[in-house]
Amino acid sequence: MSGEKVKGNMLNVCLYICGFFLLWEWLRPLEQLTDTANLGVFIIFLVVSLVLALLKVNVFLRNGIKLLYVLYTINFLYYEGSFFRLKWLLTIADSLIDNMRAVFQGDWTSLTDDFRSILFFILLGLMAYLLRYWLINRKQIFIFFFMTLLYITVLDTFTPYEAKFAIVRTIIVGFALMGILTFYRILDREKLQMPPGFVKKWLAPFVVMLGVSVIIGYIAPKASPIWPDPVPYIKSYSQDSGEGLTGAKKVGYGENDTNLGGPFLPDDTVVYETEADHRQYWKVETKDVYTGKGWISAEENGERIAFDMDEEFPISSYSDEEMKVDERTAIVRPLAQYPHIIYPLGLKHVENDVGHSYEVDVSLEKIYGAELGNLPGIGQYTVEYESPRFSMSRMTSAVDQNHPLLTEEFMEHYTQLPDSLPERVRDLAIELTQDKENWYDKAKTIEQYFGRVDFQYDQRDVAVPGRNEDYVDQFLFETQKGYCDNFSTSMVVMLRSIGIPARWVKGYTEGDFRGMTDSGQRLYVITNNNAHSWVEVFLPEVGWVPFEPTKGFSNNVQISNDLDNEQTNQQDDVLEAPEAPEVEKPEEKEAPLESPTSTFSWSDLGDKIKQFFQTHWEWMIGSMIVLALISYMIYRKRLKWLPYYLLFRFKKRKKDEDFPVAYVTLLKQLERYGLKRKPEQTLREYARYIDYYFSSGEMSALTSTYEQYVYKGKLQDGSWENTKELWENLIKKTIA
Structure with a gap:
């Protein structure tokens, strides 16, 4: 084979690879937005179709291979028995006849899943053929490239699908395709030959130019949107417009937790900005009564204790007076009109510039502004708190049931469960913890149980318990799919079922890290997407200890491992939030999670690099101009x-x-x-x-x-x- 043909084939391979990635962007949202499963078999079908086209396999052989693959896949997914026992072909033939009859009658809801899959295979085959036609015959791809961009941007705007990186990928692949096709068209128009090394020398500067353009586009400062988000405006016409309408609720903090479950839609409205030197969860309130469907407070209008900025917070979460703590200060700027404040674990003081005083609801541990019950006039406030280092030896010490803090009233309050709770919930908790000797080990075992592969984190496909179903029982034994409310509520109920006092906590995760402030603090932005719920367990020798059962999250609890008299700070594993920005009620959007004891973090490094580029972009552009001039002089x-x-x-x-x-x-x-x-x-x-x-x-x-x-x-x-x-x-x- 001549060098020219080899280079031409190499370019064709590049074309097909880029075309495949462009077509893949159409398939990526399907698993998140539809009921489509086993997406991998469809992607493999695309690869097979494009490879056969690249190799110019005879059309009859090519279609025969694809038909064989489709039949094998349908048999594997929907039929029992061996593929080589051809009796199942009679069954699929009958299914095709029935489905075609339904198509001609317009009865689309009667179509079976195997027939829908066949139709999808046919659609993908047509797309692969059109892609080959555009790339090889017409050598034009702009229309398909533009339609792909339009498709993913519409999904990003009107659905929970996050297309931030999809747009970047599509731009890179689309520009690469248009560059290669332009090269081909110039060769055809000018009737040029490709001598040895010609393609490589043309391709190298093109790749460099494309890479530099993408990097500049990514790191350069970007103006805020000129047009407002159209989605809330459009949705306003359908919200509460009729009776009996159901659907996904909007993510964010809410007071009504009586009926948990169901899907949630994202909302990136900023509600707080914080400046802190340490990442931690931000608490709003606790709930103590589980109803079988959700949470309520034992006292709807509980006792409120007033305190001002010169007084300590009247409620302490710790019973260990010798606990080691780190004195910390954080600044909070509320950007939403909530009548409460958010505060970290170990709160001591709340200060502001205008002298507002506060009230705390004892049953909820929820802090309100004392002036007319709201805070809009306070603006920025500062919290002083003690970040605890829980002692492992004290947490794992044997629990004395006669401990003065474990009064009958206290235990009854924080081990409350409805009579309707299925017995198998308690049986599961006993089975998991039967070989554990102390409350901390039992709680840790249950927390780790939710990290099993059986449990899936999801905000869209989340069930709502029926009239006679228990919320926790449904999650543990039926769906095993949900967001933080499912995980945290289930852990509290399991702990209570074996006599360990626990409560449900609501608030926010640390938010999105945005860089360092002039004062050396870390700036975080908290949106409705960061609303979250977790668990607090009462250990008599320590106090209320936070636990995080939700898959993919960490509450940054610090523990001193002093079992062997070695004071080593250790921290719960920091886990990344799920791949796409996580949205729920309450839930965390994917954000850089930082660890004060960690020496390296990819997310932190990425943020620092991006911040450096955004801070020094003028200098960098100037340097690039100088380098361009130097390169030009060298070229001359x-x-x-x-x-x-x-x-x-x-x-x-x-x-x-x-x-x-x-x-x-x-x-x-x-x-x-x-x-x-x-x-x-x-x-x-x-x-x-x-x-x-x-x-x-x-x-x-x-x-x-x-x-x-x-x-x-x-x-x-x-x-x-x-x-x-x-x-x-x-x-x-x-x-x-």
């Missing part, structure tokens, strides 16, 4: 230095295969020097012209050897060694 002076580079490049080459490359390089150098070959000139005529110009016979000798290579397809042994000196002499003569 190439006749002075390029010959030396070529001599160095071919100095140690000794193989005869290097001669054709060296000869083509010499032709290009002569053209750069100004001795351009005319279109009607043969190589021999051009060689005589060069020899006449330089008063030598070197070019004719080189051309004679090159013609042997062109017409005979091979060179005599030692051709390059015998002609290398002639080649070097001509290169030296082009030094300006």
Whole structure:
């Protein structure tokens, strides 16, 4: 195969690969937005279709292979028995006849899943054929590229699908495709040939240009949207417009937790900004009574205790007076009109610039502004708190049931469960913890139980318990799919079922890290997407200890492992939030999770790099301009230095295969020097012209050897060694 054909095939492979990735962007949202499962089999079908097209397999053989794959997949997914027992073909034939009858009758709801899959395979086959037609025959892809962008941006705007990186991927792939196709069209229009190394030299600057453009586009400052988000405006026409309407609720903090379950839609409205030197959860309230469907407070209008900014917070979460703590301060800027404040674990003081005082609801541990019960006038406030380092030895100590803090009223309050709770919930908790001796180990075992692969984190496909179903029982034994409310409520109920006092806590995760402030604090932005719920367990020797059962989250609890008198701070594993920004009620959007004891974090590094680029983008653009000017000057002076580079490049080459490359390089150098070959000139005529110009016979000798290579397809042994000196002499003569 000639070099030209090899290069052409390489470019075709690049075209098909880029085309596949562009088509893949159409499939990525399906698992999140539809009931489509086993997406991998459809992606494999696409790959098979494009590979067969690339290899130019006979059309009948090609379609036969694809049909065989479709039949095998349908048998694997929907039918029992071996693929090679052909009786199932009669069943699928009957299914096709029934489904076609339903299609002609317009009864779309009667279509079976296997028939829907077949239709989807047909659609993908047509898409693969059209993609091949656009890429190879028409050599134009802009319309499909534009439609792909339109498709993912519409989904990003009107659905929970997060297309932030999908748009970047599509831009990169689309520009790469259009660049390669433009190259092809220029070759066809100008009837140009591709000499050795031509494609590589054209492709290298194109890849560099594309990469630099993407990097600049990513790191450069971006203006805020000019148009407001149209989704709330459009949804306003359908919200509460009729009776009995049900659907996904909007994510964010809410007071009504009586009926948990069901899907949630994202909301990135910013509600708080915080400045802190430590990442932690932000608490709003606790709930103590589980009803079987959700949570309520034992006292609807409980006792409120007033305190002002000069007084300590009247409620303490700790019973261990010797607990080691880190004194910390954080600044909170409320951006939403809530009548409460958020606060971290270990709160001591709340201060503000206008002297507001506060009230805390004892039953909820929820802090309100004392002035008319709201905080809009307070604005920014500062919280002083003690970040605890829980002692492992005290948490794992045996529990004395006669401990003065474990009063009958306290235990009854925080181990309350409805009589309707299915017994299998308690049986599961007993089975998991039967070999554990203390409350902490039991709680930790149950917390870790939710990390099993059986449990899935999901905000869309979340069930709502029926009239006679228990919320926790449904999650543990039926769906095993949900968001933080499912995980946290289930852990509290399981702990209570074995006599361990626990409560349900609501608030926010730390939010999205946005960089460092001038004061050295870390700036976080908390949106409705960061609303969250977790668990607090009461250990008599310590107090209320936070636990995080939700899959993919960490509450950054610090524990001193002093079991062997070794004071080593250890921290719960920090787990990344799920792949796409997580949205729920309450739930966390994917955000950089930082660890104060961690020495390295990819997310933190990425944020710092992005912040550096955003801070120094003017300097970087200026540097790039200077580099561009320097590169231009170097290019302009190439006749002075390029010959030396070529001599160095071919100095140690000794193989005869290097001669054709060296000869083509010499032709290009002569053209750069100004001795351009005319279109009607043969190589021999051009060689005589060069020899006449330089008063030598070197070019004719080189051309004679090159013609042997062109017409005979091979060179005599030692051709390059015998002609290398002639080649070097001509290169030296082009030094300006």
